[in-house]
Amino acid sequence: MQDIKTYINQNKDRFIEELIDLLKIPSISADSSYKQDVKRAAEVVRERLKEAGCDTVELYETPGNPVVFGEKIIDKNLPTVLIYGHYDVQPPDPIDLWEKPPFEPVIKTTELHPEGAIFARGSSDDKGQMYMHVKALEFMTKNDQLPCNIKFMIEGEEEVGSVNLGWFLERHANVVSNDVILISDTSMISRDVPSITTGLRGLSYMEVEVTGPNRDLHSGLYGGAVANPINVLSKLIASLQDENNRITIPGFYDKVEELSEQERSKMAEAPFDLEDYKRKLAIGDVQGEAGYSTLERGAIRPTLDVNGIWGGYTGEGAKTVLPSKAYAKISMRLVPNQDWKEISELFQKHFESIAPKSVTVKVNAHHGGQAYVTPIDTLEYQAANDAYEEAFGKTPIPQRSGGSIPIVSLFEETMKSKTILMGFGLDTDAIHSPNEHFGIWNYLKGIQTIPLFFKHFARLKQEAKS
Amino acid sequence: MQDIKTYINQNKDRFIEELIDLLKIPSISADSSYKQDVKRAAEVVRERLKEAGCDTVELYETPGNPVVFGEKIIDKNLPTVLIYGHYDVQPPDPIDLWEKPPFEPVIKTTELHPEGAIFARGSSDDKGQMYMHVKALEFMTKNDQLPCNIKFMIEGEEEVGSVNLGWFLERHANVVSNDVILISDTSMISRDVPSITTGLRGLSYMEVEVTGPNRDLHSGLYGGAVANPINVLSKLIASLQDENNRITIPGFYDKVEELSEQERSKMAEAPFDLEDYKRKLAIGDVQGEAGYSTLERGAIRPTLDVNGIWGGYTGEGAKTVLPSKAYAKISMRLVPNQDWKEISELFQKHFESIAPKSVTVKVNAHHGGQAYVTPIDTLEYQAANDAYEEAFGKTPIPQRSGGSIPIVSLFEETMKSKTILMGFGLDTDAIHSPNEHFGIWNYLKGIQTIPLFFKHFARLKQEAKS
Numbered sequence: 001m002q003d004i005k006t007y008i009n010q011n012k013d014r015f016i017e018e019l020i021d022l023l024k025i026p027s028i029s030a031d032s033s034y035k036q037d038v039k040r041a042a043e044v045v046r047e048r049l050k051e052a053g054c055d056t057v058e059l060y061e062t063p064g065n066p067v068v069f070g071e072k073i074i075d076k077n078l079p080t081v082l083i084y085g086h087y088d089v090q091p092p093d094p095i096d097l098w099e100k101p102p103f104e105p106v107i108k109t110t111e112l113h114p115e116g117a118i119f120a121r122g123s124s125d126d127k128g129q130m131y132m133h134v135k136a137l138e139f140m141t142k143n144d145q146l147p148c149n150i151k152f153m154i155e156g157e158e159e160v161g162s163v164n165l166g167w168f169l170e171r172h173a174n175v176v177s178n179d180v181i182l183i184s185d186t187s188m189i190s191r192d193v194p195s196i197t198t199g200l201r202g203l204s205y206m207e208v209e210v211t212g213p214n215r216d217l218h219s220g221l222y223g224g225a226v227a228n229p230i231n232v233l234s235k236l237i238a239s240l241q242d243e244n245n246r247i248t249i250p251g252f253y254d255k256v257e258e259l260s261e262q263e264r265s266k267m268a269e270a271p272f273d274l275e276d277y278k279r280k281l282a283i284g285d286v287q288g289e290a291g292y293s294t295l296e297r298g299a300i301r302p303t304l305d306v307n308g309i310w311g312g313y314t315g316e317g318a319k320t321v322l323p324s325k326a327y328a329k330i331s332m333r334l335v336p337n338q339d340w341k342e343i344s345e346l347f348q349k350h351f352e353s354i355a356p357k358s359v360t361v362k363v364n365a366h367h368g369g370q371a372y373v374t375p376i377d378t379l380e381y382q383a384a385n386d387a388y389e390e391a392f393g394k395t396p397i398p399q400r401s402g403g404s405i406p407i408v409s410l411f412e413e414t415m416k417s418k419t420i421l422m423g424f425g426l427d428t429d430a431i432h433s434p435n436e437h438f439g440i441w442n443y444l445k446g447i448q449t450i451p452l453f454f455k456h457f458a459r460l461k462q463e464a465k466s
Numbered sequence: 467m468q469d470i471k472t473y474i475n476q477n478k479d480r481f482i483e484e485l486i487d488l489l490k491i492p493s494i495s496a497d498s499s500y501k502q503d504v505k506r507a508a509e510v511v512r513e514r515l516k517e518a519g520c521d522t523v524e525l526y527e528t529p530g531n532p533v534v535f536g537e538k539i540i541d542k543n544l545p546t547v548l549i550y551g552h553y554d555v556q557p558p559d560p561i562d563l564w565e566k567p568p569f570e571p572v573i574k575t576t577e578l579h580p581e582g583a584i585f586a587r588g589s590s591d592d593k594g595q596m597y598m599h600v601k602a603l604e605f606m607t608k609n610d611q612l613p614c615n616i617k618f619m620i621e622g623e624e625e626v627g628s629v630n631l632g633w634f635l636e637r638h639a640n641v642v643s644n645d646v647i648l649i650s651d652t653s654m655i656s657r658d659v660p661s662i663t664t665g666l667r668g669l670s671y672m673e674v675e676v677t678g679p680n681r682d683l684h685s686g687l688y689g690g691a692v693a694n695p696i697n698v699l700s701k702l703i704a705s706l707q708d709e710n711n712r713i714t715i716p717g718f719y720d721k722v723e724e725l726s727e728q729e730r731s732k733m734a735e736a737p738f739d740l741e742d743y744k745r746k747l748a749i750g751d752v753q754g755e756a757g758y759s760t761l762e763r764g765a766i767r768p769t770l771d772v773n774g775i776w777g778g779y780t781g782e783g784a785k786t787v788l789p790s791k792a793y794a795k796i797s798m799r800l801v802p803n804q805d806w807k808e809i810s811e812l813f814q815k816h817f818e819s820i821a822p823k824s825v826t827v828k829v830n831a832h833h834g835g836q837a838y839v840t841p842i843d844t845l846e847y848q849a850a851n852d853a854y855e856e857a858f859g860k861t862p863i864p865q866r867s868g869g870s871i872p873i874v875s876l877f878e879e880t881m882k883s884k885t886i887l888m889g890f891g892l893d894t895d896a897i898h899s900p901n902e903h904f905g906i907w908n909y910l911k912g913i914q915t916i917p918l919f920f921k922h923f924a925r926l927k928q929e930a931k932s
Contacts, residue, residue, distance in 0.1 A: 030783040091785060094682065160783055187687075201686060205784045214748035216560065216899040220667060220869030221653075223799050224769030225760045227753035230794075231707070231772050237697065238704035282680035287693035287824035294691045303690030306697050307787050308778035313795060317496040317626055318671045318832040319557060320797055320870075321773050321898055328696075329779060331786055333689050358753035366784040403686030404786075432787055433682040 004448050007139050012444055016107075016118070018048065019131050019443070022087075023105045023120040029065060029088035029160045038156050041087045041127075042066045045134075045154050052134045053141030054152065060172060062164040065156030069175060072141065073149045079461045080149035081454060082178035084411070084419075085130030085185065086158035089122035090432050097434035112191075112428060113439040123438035125431035129184035129424060130154060132443060136450035145451060147458035151178060158185075161205070161367025162407040169414045180380045180457060181411050184446060186401050186423030191441065193271055194392045196384050197421035199299065199400030200408060202334030202371035204344045205307075208351060209362040210236070210326045219322040227358030229326040230311045236354060236361075237328060240304055244290035247304050247332070249350045255337040257373075259300055267295060270397060280428065299400040303333040329366075333402060340368035340406075369406015372419075379460050380418040386460075387422075387452035391445065422446075422453065470914050473605050478910060482573070482584070484514065485597050485909070488553075489571045489586040495531060495554035495626045504622050507553045507593075508532045511600075511620050518600050519607030520618065526638060528630040531622030535641060538607065539615045545927045546615035547920060548644035550877070550885075551596030551651065552624035555588035556898050563900035578657075578894060579905040589904035591897035595650035595890060596620060598912035606917050613924035617644060624651075627671070627833025628873045635880045646846045646923060647877050650912060652867050652889030657907065659737055660858045662850050663887035665765065665866030666874060668800030668837035670810045671773075674817060675828040676702070676792045685788040693824030695792040696777045702820060702827075703794060706770055710756035713770050713798070715816045721803040723839075725766055733761060736863060746894065765866040769799040795832075799868060806834035806872075835872015838885075845926050846884040852926075853888075853918035857911065888912075888919065 008015070027041035028034040042059055049070035050057045059066040065088065073080075092102035100106045105120035118128065133152070140146035153176050157163055169176065186197040212229040213222070242248050259267070272295055278286065288297035297303075311326030313319035332347065334340055348363040355361040374381070376398045388396040401421075408419050424446035430436045474481070493507035494500040508525055515536035516523045525532040531554065539546075558568035566572045571586035584594065599618070606612035619642050623629055635642065652663040678695040679688070708714050725733070738761055744752065754763035763769075777792030779785035798813065800806055814829040821827040840847070842864045854862040867887075874885050890912035896902045 030785065031781070091779070091781065093779065093781065093785075097681070097790075203686070203786070205786070207784075212749060215563070215896060215901070217747075218869060218898040219769075219771045219773060219797060220669070220799055221867065221893055221897075222747075222764060223771045223797075223868060224767055225752055225754050225764035225868075226747060226749065227751075228771045230775050231703065231770075234700040234703035234772065234775075235707075237700035241697070241701075281683075281688075281692060283678060283692065283824055284826070285693075285823035286691055287822060288691045298688060298691035301690055303685075304697075305685045305689045305694045305788055306700065306778065307685060307785060307789075308780045309696050309700075309792065310776045310780040312772065312774035313557070313559065314774045314776040314793075315497070315557065315559065318673075318795065318797070319496065319559075319773060319898070320669070320671070322771055323773075324563075326775065327780075329784065331685060331689075331784070333686055356753060357751035358749055360750070401687065402689060402691075403684060427687060430681060431687075432684040432785070435681070 002143055004139055004451055007143065008444050008447055015135050015447065016440065019128055020105045020118065022127050022131060023118065023122055024103055026103045027088050027156065028091050029157050030091050038065050038088060042068050042156055045087050048134050049152055052138040060168060062168050064164040067168050068152065068154040070152040071150065072146065074146060075149070078148040079179040079458065080151060080177070081457065082151045082153060082176055082181045083133045084181055084183045085133065085154045086126045086156065087130065087154055088156040088159050089127065090125065090159050092121045094434060099435055112426065113441065115439070115441045117437040117439045119435055119437040121436055123436055124425040124429035125436065126158065126185045128438040128443055129446065132184055132424065132446035133450055135447045139447070140451050140454065147454055151176060161369070163367060165407055166410055169410070173414065176415065178415065178417055180417055181415065181419040182453065183405065183419060183421050184423055185405055186403065186421045187425035187427050187429065188423055189270060189397060189399060190426065194388045194394055194396040195399040196381070196388070196396045197401045197423055198376060198398040199373040200371060201402050201404050202338060202340050202369055203331060203404040203406055204334060204340045204347065204368040205331040205366035206344065206347055207329050207364045207366060208327065211324060211360045212358065213324055216324050217322040219320045222322050226322060227356065228322050229359055230323060232356060232359050233311065233326040233328060236351065237306060239354060245288055247302065249346050251346050252343065256302060257336040264296065268293065270295060270399065298402040300335055302335050302338060304330065306330050333404065334371050336371045336373045338371060340370055344368060369404055370409035372408045374418060378418055379464060380420050380457070383453055383457035383460050384420045384422055386456040387449050390452050391449040422449065468609055470605055470917055473609065474910050474913055481601050481913065482906065485594055486571045486584065488593050488597060489584065489588055490569055492569045493554050493622065494557050495623050496557050504531050504554060508534050508622055511553050512536070514600050515618055518604040526634060528634050530630040533634050534618065534620040536618040537616065538612065540612060541615070544614040545645040545924065546617060547923065548617045548619060548642055548647045549599045550647055550649045551599065551620045552592045552622065553596065553620055554622040554625050555593065556591070556625050558587045560900060565901055578892065579907065581905070581907045583903040583905045585901055585903040587902055589902055590891040590895035591902065592624065592651045594904035594909055595912065598650055598890065598909060599916055601913045602916035605913070606920065611917060613920055617642060627835070629833060631873055632876060635876070639880065642881065644881065644883055646883055647881065647885040648919065649871065649885060649887050650889055651871055652869065652887045653891035653893050653895065654889055655736060655863060655865060656892065660854045660860055660862040661865040662847070662854070662862045663867045663889055664842060664864040665839040666837060667868050667870050668804060668806045668835055669797060669870040669872055670800060670806045670813065670834040671797040671832040672810065672813055673795050673830045673832060674793065677790060677826045678824065679790055682790050683788040685786045688788050692788060693822065694788050695825055696789060698822060698825050699777065699792040699794060702817065703772060705820060711754055713768065715812050717812050718768070718809065722768060723802040730762065734759065736761060736865065764868040766801055768801050768804060770796065772796050799870065800837050802837045802839045804837060806836055810834055835870055836875035838874045840884060844884055845930060846886050846923070849919055849923035849926050850886045850888055852922040853915050856918050857915040888915065
């Protein structure tokens with residue numbers, strides 16, 4: 001029986017190679033032309049789970065992409081940890097900003113990653129972080145150190161809003177029943193500052209279409225007399241936030257959870273260097289809701305971002321067109337107590353109401369999810385805390401993240417178990433962006449820390465019982 | 467010797483076929499991949515000019531596309547009419563809104579065109595209108611009715627701002643010297659209401675780029691804390707017009723020519739049915755500068771239109787990105803006394819000054835041109851007036867158009883001769899739009915009217931001499 005550090009040292013080259021093989025598959029769920037690649041990624045994950053020690057592995061079909069399931073039950077009386085992750089990835093656009101092709105992984109050292117980082121779409125979000133659990137299982141089974149049951153539920157539609165996971169959970173609740181859900185799909189503050197994500201923002205993702213005249217017009221003959229849908233859309237978007245960067249949709253803030261001064265000052269203790277933040281993003285200044293710090297704006301406050309806009313002539317040179325239509329994709333990040341369906345409706349109602357008579361607007365909701373906050377005085381959190389302390393020699397900081405994993409709220413609702421978000425990525429991983437990467441140090445540190453969660457969780461459950 | 471009506475009747479099928487042949491060539495000057503087609507269109511026009519009776523035809527090379535020149539000098543002591551037109555066309559995008567492919571001309575009847583209209587890119591703007599002059603020349607030479615000299619200067623870069631025509635004129639001023647310039651690249655009020663365009667708006671065409679962070683970011687992790695360049699661009703665009711749809715760029719209106727009440731009430735006499743206008747465009751309401759009528763907004767007032775906008779994720783589905791960059795193409799139509807170079811500078815200065823510190827902006831000027839107004843108490847206008855009266859049995863209405871032919875001001879400056887804009891298109895021709903078309907009635911009526919201009923111009927010049 002080997003200790004985990006020795007095992008990682010002896011196998012790390014293989015661990016990296018296996019992840020690279022998975023990263024080569026362009027499993028882009030948003031684009032239906034990659035359907036076959038998405039399926040192939042699912043099959044590879046199933047095989048790897050089997051090799052790592054699962055007794056049962058299965059691809060569960062859904063109306064969309066399959067869910068990979070695996071389990072190793074060592075004793076029905078012992079608690080069960082469910083690992084959730086996803087094998088699908090974001091589209092790589094804009095493709096021309098990648099230094100290397102997004103599905104041809106390369107290892108490169110950077111200032112933050114002297115041991116090297118793997119550059120590829122999905123390296124951090126979430127293939128790399130998900131695969132840490134597969135390798136942690138391998139260690140535990142090969143070395144007889146699995147202290148409780150383990151299940152895997154790895155889906156292929158997280159990047160399109162987990163649209164069929166509710167469908168799956170309704171039909172297979174007993175298959176995935178568990179005592180705690182463990183997810184690695186977030187980041188930690190820094191290599192030196194381990195953290196556990198205790199809050200996620202919700203999401204409401206909308207698409208709007210503004211129609212002016214029934215055809216594209218010559219901007220010389222009609223300009224100034226007929227409403228231009230791009231000008232109108234710009235005005236409508238601009239009006240959604242006031243001069244303090246507060247969202248103007250009536251009722252939007254009604255249910256927003258306001259943190260106490262105490263909570264806010266605790267948050268402010270997290271290490272953060274504003275100048276360094278601006279330098280790394282090459283921005284002259286930050287910008288956000290008046291009265292809140294950058295950390296607060298990015299985590300505990302709701303937002304409204306245009307994720308995409310298009311209309312008219314966008315090619316080379318000039319075309320003097322007054323277009324018939326203009327479009328935007330607009331998403332709002334939500335905080336606890338804001339209901340995403342209610343916010344989507346408020347948005348739609350408001351957007352329709354402010355459109356001038358000179359245009360018509362269509363508003364469609366894409367997907368969404370509820371915000372999530374987990375308490376830190378639970379056995380599950382304690383187990384994660386102890387795992388980090390043992391692996392890092394430091395107490396992890398509970399941290400709210402600005403991102404969303406819409407499915408987490410659903411898990412609590414349907415499976416009645418707590419979720420622990422042990423993320424090993426860094427904010428600088430460029431997830432959803434060109435040149436996404438995942439540090440090799442982070443990858444191996446995750447593989448080292450995960451078995452410790454199992455150890456402490458099993459111990460604490462045992463202690464609670466007795 | 468035949469009269470023009472008989473000649474047209476006997477030859478109209480061939481006139482239409484020849485135009486259709488020319489319309490099949492995708493001579494898109496904005497897109498360099500059509501370079502060969504642009505050249506081919508020039509060569510076809512040259513051949514047709516020769517066949518129609520020009521003694522000299524030539525392709526003059528420029529740094530861009532060639533200028534087709536042709537002339538028939540019958541007597542050096544007689545006046546010379548210079549025909550200006552263009553053989554290049556606008557890009558056909560959005561291509562999927564065309565009922566038939568843009569370069570496969572079809573003839574279809576419509577409510578406005580019971581005799582049929584030719585549907586193709588360039589049919590009205592400007593191949594069809596330019597080709598009327600070629601066929602008018604054919605009639606005049608074949609029937610010994612050319613009363614003065616004629617020259618043709620047909621360029622291939624009008625749709626990209628006539629960028630090399632100044633260069634050409636500098637070098638070949640003597641070649642194109644003339645006593646009047648005749649252009650058919652505008653429209654008339656309606657079939658029943660002939661009109662002569664006496665004013666054109668100027669143009670300043672800009673492109674802006676807004677850069678936020680140095681890479682695309684995850685909108686969950688950074689949204690709310692880092693300025694989103696699309697949101698910022700929307701705010702900047704929205705701020706360029708106030709609640710009265712007046713342009714807010716400081717100094718923008720300083721030199722705008724205000725029309726007298728008398729001129730405005732004369733303009734208001736032109737037949738215009740607002741309900742019909744709205745119905746044809748399928749809009750709930752018009753929209754424009756407070757205090758001005760729709761006709762005024764479209765002709766005598768300056769404008770600001772976004773011709774294209776793009777940024778972020780514009781594909782299928784959803785991507786939660788906070789993009790690094792957002793772009794817009796923005797053009798302003800100008801009125802007499804506004805200098806387009808000055809306005810471009812005012813725009814640039816203002817746009818840069820209103821950008822928040824959280825982003826950087828780049829502003830580039832594409833091209834532009836001065837506005838133009840011609841007096842109606844000239845011999846040249848009288849000749850056009852008399853031609854319309856003879857062809858239509860009605861006095862034409864002098865009309866200001868909202869469009870721009872930037873080169874017209876340059877002509878007056880370099881060639882010291884008046885320009886007469888005898889347009890035979892209709893506002894409904896959908897120029898610059900999908901399903902552009904040109905009525906066969908309009909095409910033939912143009913061919914009929916043009917020789918009458920020559921007749922009256924030569925007569926009036928002769929009378930003025932004696």
